[in-house]
Amino acid sequence: MTPLIPLTRDLVLIGGGHAHALLLRRWGMDPLPGVRVTLIDPGPLTAYSGMLPGLVAGHYDLPETQIDLVRLARFAGARLVLGRAEEIDLAAREVVVAGRRIGFDAASIDVGVTSAMPQLEGFEEHGVPAKPLGRLARDWTAYRDGAGPARVAVIGGGVAGAELAMAAAHGLRHREAKVTVIDRERLLSETSEEARRLVRDRMAGLGVEAVEGTDVARVEAGRVVLADGREVASDFTIGAAGAKPQGWLAETGLAHEDGFVTVGPTLETSAPGIFAVGDCAHMAHDPRPKAGVYAVRQAPVLFDNLRAALSGGRLRDYRPQKDYLKLVSLGGKAAMAEKWGRTYANPLLWQWKDRIDRKFMRKLSDLPEMKAPKLPDPVAEGVIEALGDKPMCGGCGAKVGRGALREALAGLPPVTRDDVVPLPGDDAAVIRTGGARQVISTDHLRAMVEDPALMTRIAAIHALGDVWAMAARPQAATVSLILPRMSAEMQRRTMAEIMAAAREVMDEAGAAILGGHSSLGSELTVGFTVTGLCDAEPVTLAGAQPGAALILTKPIGSGTIMAAEMARAAPGPVVAEAWEAMVQPQGRASGILAGAQAMTDVTGFGLAGHLAGICEASACGAELRVADVPLMQGALELAEAGTRSTLFADNLAGAGAVIAGSGGARHDLMFDPQTAGGLLAAVAADQAEALLARLRAAGYPAAIVGRMTEGGGLRLV
Structure with a gap:
């Protein structure tokens, strides 16, 4: 029999950016035994930046542009924690998510950047940042499909802002759209003159108005007020004025450049075992502009280096290309390409870009089926039938069937104690002590999610259900745990997460946790024995x-x-x-x-x-x-x-x-x-x-x- 490999190291991926998405795919195909992988991200989906202009223009539906992190995590055997990372405790080697502390041996940061403008009056209430991409992707779909005249303003006249402005004009052409792009300096100042002229001509052809050389004073409902007193009508204002780092990164203690986490040639930060990739990272040894192409090409190096960091191997260097092909969408199904200072415009470029983007998304959605371990040959009769044609469900899907359970319980002798009141058919019983009516029940669940804290919450709510169903007030609980075989340090981390989650649920319910029992086994099982008090006869x-x-x-x-x-x-x-x-x-x-x-x-x-x-x-x-x-x-x-x-x-x-x-x-x-x-x-x-x-x-x-x-x-x- 193949021995069960214990878990000994924790790898935490902070953010579901493009590099981490690619890493998860590869990890699912070639995992490092003994490593528990955790992905932390605010939502179950993350938007693919390459298709955002196409979504705004109406070339793609929203689902086509979304990377499903739940599916990727399942493929990689990773637990997914839905929440926003807010702190990294370097001394304790823990990531803090909404007060929850998640320990790690190695970690990687891929949280992207933001174009939110908290310093701009009214933007938080009336504006939509282009990055992170999720909110713009969701909100725009509903706005694009609305009716009546549309007024859109894009703050920021770089390539990203121009792309979004042209896409908005094309996508809203059925709504008498007026789109304005605003920049404090000159539009497209980072591009060549040839590229600038081509994009400006395209913008003019789509009716996009450009306002240059002025700041925005504030954003209000229905308008953008400029510093010189002019007003731009807008009922959908997009912030695309440059890439800014996530504010919390500068507070981590990691070396940074204006808030962007500094990394060396191996993508490792100033703290050993912590890496950073994508737009949130600054390659101090070889600075590069913020572009998704670098994140994509960092992914294989990050994969190798995380495995090396967790297994005692040697790190390798990431060598970025000196320049890259910039494909810029021009609103309709047209695109411009720029590289080495030369600009190309051809109707076939958009088709090329579309193929590249769809291939990238297929790579993350059409995940390969990994072969299950072969059974020994021969096996006892009935093994194939007992295994079935799919894995056994977790949670209540792994319970014993009602028929078998009733047959087993039917053989129990009748209860003869005066202080115990059995309730046929109910999952709980009533104990009478000194005039008090106490409900008692127990339940445990085979884990159906990889996150032990989430599984604990589910199991605790599930166990309390028997008490609540009798209209009783939860009183006390004990915990019963089976942890997968793991190292002592990982036992400590896991138990801390489980007990914090259990305390939170039981505290809210009004029950005290009195202790419990734990052991190691082949998989996570979480259970609770619970009691409750009835003020009246139980229901x-x-x-x-x-x-x-x-x-x-x-x-x-x-x-x-x-x-x-x-x-x-x-x-x-x-x-x-x-x-x-x-x-x-x-x-x-x-x-x-x-x-x-x-x-x-x-x-x-x-x-x-x-x-x-x-x-x-x-x-x-x-x-x-x-x-x-x-x-x-x-x-x-x-x-x-x-x-x-x-x-x-x-x-x-x-x-x-x-x-x-x-x-x-x-x-x-x-x-x-x-x-x-x-x-x-x-x-x-x-x-x-x-x-x-x-x-x-x-x-x-x-x-x-x-x-x-x-x-x-x-x-x-």
Whole structure:
């Protein structure tokens, strides 16, 4: 048997820039055993700069220009932390993200630059920076597709500003557009006279007005006010006035040049083991302009040097080219090329640029399928069938099926203690001590995300669901952890992240963490034993009456989305939104629904399975209106494409005699296992609308999804 290689080193990539994206692709194809990779970025997508002018001009749709960091991280086996890095503690060798501290042995910075102008009055409220690219890419799409006359101002008349101005004029030609580019000096001052003349002629042909030799005084709603008192009409103002470093980099203690992190020939900074690439880096030994071509060509050297830094190898030098081919979009499907001081204009140049850009994006989206390790030959009968045709899901998708679980529990002897109240069908029990009613439950999850802190939040919310479902107040918790085999230092780092996340969730819920147990194993598993106190009789599965309305507090679909994410088939924003839904606490919802007739949390058995449990315990039936059940973004599309959790078949069989409607993907999602799902409550029909309004006012995307009925069984309509 091949020994499990322990994790011994942490590599942290700060920022999802082009060099890091390429590095992740290569790491997925050739990882360094023993290294845990972490990518930190504010969002699940990052925009590709080369296609931004084409997006503004309308040549590309937004998804074509976005690099999906969730898929890349999954391919590389990396954990993705969605957040903005705000500090690097060089002494502790930790990156700080929203107060969270992430340790590293080697790190790399690729956060790009910004063209935000905080010093310019009104820009933060009324302007959109060209860099970072994400906001402009998102906001422009909605603006371009609007109606009525369009007025756009671009602050900054360099090549980037001119490109955006021409692209805006072309993209808004259906809206009687007026585009103005403003520069404090002369437009395109960094280019040759020949290139400047060609671009100015193109701008004039597109109706772009140039305002030169004046500063901008302030930006207001609907206009830009110039220093000389003139006003430029603008309801979409773009800041493209040069590249400025991210402000926090100068505070790291790393050597820098005006805020740009200084690197040597190996791309290493002044701190050993910390590298920087892309526009945020300054190559002091061989300065170069800020251009994406350098980031792309730095990626292979960075890959080699990070591996060397983590394995005791020798670093190699990056040798930048002296000049590079500048391809400038001219609004429509036309482009200009400049290199070595010579300028070329040809209709075929845009097609060439388009092919280069699309090839780059395909490289980061059409990721190769890596071969799974071969099984020994021979293997015992049944091994192939037990493995199935896809990896086992995590979270509740890895739970034991309802049928097997019920059969095992049926063999337990009856409880005879007077102070213990078993609740058939419920995941929790009630203990009576000195007149107090205490709820107790336990749950643990096989990790479905690589980030232990995020997984801990999900597992804690999930475990507390049993307490909240009984309308109890969380009281105490103990933690049960299995960590992947790793070095003592990495155990310390990982435990610190896990316990910080657990404390935050439990503190917010009002529960105290009393301790717990941990061990090492083959993969991360996080669990909690939780208790809660009931001020009144607990709400259970029993007690629902015919005619009661059914309220669901969260959308469903997490099992399908997480199964798709494991297969790199789920779009990054869909996955990120599912994570947000799973970590939404249900404490306030529990308080609002405390008077429910019956209540459960929707987890591993799926919505239909848990509703069937209420039907069974309450000795009545239910009608579930499938069309009214809220779904997580993207869940239906993934289900229609055939994605199912590995627990789906067990849930379908374990829900009992379900009378199905027309079937289809939406129907199948009723059996999708949920992790940290919402509460499902049966409430008096005359109170349902008022309760729903209170839940929505508290921030829950709740819905009335059906009703309890006479007789038995569950009907999907």
